[in-house]
Amino acid sequence: MTQDHDPPPEHERPAPSESGGAAGYRGDPAVQQEWDRRYADREQLWSGRPNGALVAEVAGLPVGRVLDVGCGEGADAVWLAGRGWEVTGLEVSGLALERAARHARDAGVAVAWVHAGLAEAALAPGSFDLVSAQYPALLRTPDAAAERALLGAVAPGGTLLLVHHAGFHHQPAHEGGCDPADHVSPAQVAALLDEDWELQVHEQRPRVAPSGGAGAHHADDEVLRARRLR
Numbered sequence: 001m002t003q004d005h006d007p008p009p010e011h012e013r014p015a016p017s018e019s020g021g022a023a024g025y026r027g028d029p030a031v032q033q034e035w036d037r038r039y040a041d042r043e044q045l046w047s048g049r050p051n052g053a054l055v056a057e058v059a060g061l062p063v064g065r066v067l068d069v070g071c072g073e074g075a076d077a078v079w080l081a082g083r084g085w086e087v088t089g090l091e092v093s094g095l096a097l098e099r100a101a102r103h104a105r106d107a108g109v110a111v112a113w114v115h116a117g118l119a120e121a122a123l124a125p126g127s128f129d130l131v132s133a134q135y136p137a138l139l140r141t142p143d144a145a146a147e148r149a150l151l152g153a154v155a156p157g158g159t160l161l162l163v164h165h166a167g168f169h170h171q172p173a174h175e176g177g178c179d180p181a182d183h184v185s186p187a188q189v190a191a192l193l194d195e196d197w198e199l200q201v202h203e204q205r206p207r208v209a210p211s212g213g214a215g216a217h218h219a220d221d222e223v224l225r226a227r228r229l230r
C-alpha cells in the first residue's frame with residue numbers, strides 16, 4: 001500500500017518536461033481539480049494491479065509504443081513497461097501522476113508521464129502502436145474532440161483498445177453531479193471508425209477485475225478493439 005498523504009520528494013515526481021507540472025498542465029482546470037479531489041480522498045484509489053481486459057487483449061500484440069489514456073495511479077502503465085512496452089501515461093490528475101511515478105520507480109521501470117487532458121495534449125498524430133483507455137472518464141464535446149484524439153493517436157497498423165463499464169453510459173446522473181451521459185462511450189468511438197479501420201472486437205463480457213480498489217463492484221466490461229489499417 002502506498003502512503004500518499006505527504007507530497008513525495010521532488011526526485012520522485014514526474015519530471016516537469018514529462019508531466020508538465022502544475023504550471024504546465026494542459027487541460028481544463030476544473031477537470032483536474034475534480035479528479036485531484038477524488039484521488040485525495042484515499043491513499044490509493046484503484047487496486048494497483050493491471051486491468052483484466054488489458055492483460056487479455058494485449059496478449060497477442062507485438063510490443064511497441066503505447067499510450068495509456070487516463071492512466072490513474074499507473075498500474076497498467078507499469079505492467080506494460082515491465083513487459084517491454086515503451087509507455088506514455090497521460091492523466092489530468094497531478095496527484096495520480098505522482099503516485100504513478102512512484103509506482104514505476106518502485107517497479108524499476110521507465111514511463112513517460114504527460115500531465116494533460118487527452119484532447120488538449122496535442123499528441124503527435126499516429127504515434128502509438130497501442131492506445132489503451134481503460135475506464136476513461138473523457139467528457140463529450142460537440143466536436144467529439146476526445147474521440148478523435150483517441151483515434152488520431154494510433155499509428156497505421158496500430159490498435160485502439162477502449163474498455164468501459166458495461167451499461168455505464170445509460171445510468172442516471174449520480175448524486176454529486178457526475179452524469180454518465182456526459183462521458184465518451186465505446187459506441188460513440190465505434191461510430192467514428194471509417195474505412196481506415198478494422199473493428200475487431202466490440203462486445204460486452206464479464207469483467208476480470210483486480211481485487212480491491214474503488215471500481216471493484218462493476219461486473220461487466222464493454223470492450224472495443226479496432227485496428228488502424230492505414
Ligand SMILES: C[S@@+](CC[C@H](N)C(=O)[O-])C[C@H]1O[C@@H](n2cnc3c(N)ncnc32)[C@H](O)[C@@H]1O
Pocket residue numbers: 031035046051069070071072073075090091092093096116117118119133134135136137138139
Ligand atoms: C475511472 S479512472 C481509471 C483510471 C485507470 N485507467 C484505471 O483503470 O485504473 C479515469 C481516469 O481518467 C482520468 N481523466 C479524466 N479526464 C481525463 C482527460 N480528459 N484526459 C485524460 N485523463 C482523464 C481521471 O483523472 C482518472 O484517473
